[in-house]
Amino acid sequence: MTEQTEQTASLGTRDTPDAPDTPGTRRARGACGVLRAAPGAPGASAVRTAPDVAASATPSAAPATSPAPSSVLRPVGERRTWPRSFADRLTEPLPGLRSVARVAREGSTRPDPESLREVSALPYEPAPLPRVDAGTVAVTWAGHASWVVRIGGLTVLTDPVWSRKILGTPARVTPVGVSWDDLPPVDAVVISHNHYDHLDWPTLKRLPRDTPLFVPAGLGAWCRRRRFTRVTELDWWEAAELPSPGGGTVRFDFVPAHHWSRRTLTDTCRSLWGGWVLTDRRGQRVYFAGDTGYGHWFAEIGRRHPGIDLALLPIGAYAPRWMLRPVHTDPEEAVAACRDLGARRMAPMHWATFLLSAEPPLEPLARVRAAWAAAGLPAEDLWDLPVGASAVLE
DSSP states (O other), X not given: OOHHHHHHHOOOOTTXXXXXOOTTEEXXXXXXXXXXXXXXXXXXXXXXXXXXXXXXXXXXXXXXXXXXXXXXXXXXXXXXXXXXXXXXXXXXOOOOXXXXXXXXXXOOSSOXXXXXXXXXXXXXXXXXXXXXXXXXXXXEXXXXXXXXXXXXXXXXEESOOOOSOXXXXXXXXXXXXXXXXXXXXXXXXXXXXXSTTTSOHHXXXXXXXXXXXXXXXXXXXXXXXXXXXXXXXXXXXXXXXXXXXXSSEEEEEEEOOSOOOOSSTTXXXXXXXXXXXXXXXXXXXXXXXXXXXXXXXXXXXXXXXXXXXXXXXXXXXXXXXXXXXXXXXXXXXXXHHHHHHTOSOEEEESOSSOOOSSSOTTHHHXXXXXXXXXXXXXXXXXOOOOBTOEEEEO
């Protein structure tokens, strides 16, 4: 089952001037976007304030003067014991029988036939991966929540789904943006949660079994049963590190999200869910949200991990709002989340790949562009990449 099917059925370089541009690659020049002001400085409160287009979202941020606690550093591959359930981490209760009945009555979980004509216009522009070195940060959107992140000399895949179809969902409407055969050796994989559109066994089984996997608490056993030998499970506000070819390390911090987990009829919230902050030795930082609704965690993530250079944020699978608001940001909320994080740039994801909900296929892009402009943010800092395109931090 897909995440939405499961939910409705639930009862409850800056220094790389010599790297040439590659077709399909966007480069960021200069420091722009929403910069985090020092506590008490002019504009500091604006980082915490959602734009008018997302006025209904009102996260409660921690005081700007509070010290940011450090994440707990854990050994790579550590085996750990976890509680049987993480249901106490839910931001809101899961849908009940009334929600299931309403979905069945309204049939409002897929785009209407008229809007499906937009599928042919979805942006898809695959191009070669950009050339990078150990000081370069580059991202390539493979589609949905799957990114090829190049950071600290490592190649990291986020929620890799290279399958044409996932259980309980229509086939993808745009091809994968990067051929599997064109990938460099994969140094690590991060998983946000266990829903089928984010944890895809047909894709993972293509990897060598000694590939380091960074996964939420409670998901390690699933990976080890499939013979992966370097599995690191983390709780929220924990981290692990891998050596960087350029010296130093790349740090993987697991951070909270407003979501849930379920893969079978009997494992609801038995594993955790969250996002990842990847940081190289120079302090360049990429935040990958995974799946999430809007809420207070974004401000707290930004407080604990200041100076995020790029936020990869979901903008699709949000309609109908009465059902999906707690677990999926809409485009306006994604822009608000970017501001709460204090991120300098935003790259939208979780749209234009699988049609998981009722909004028209092109609507997320139009709305996120409008929300970004309404917030008065520089257009060049919204990296609204086509599937298959890349962007490089400079």
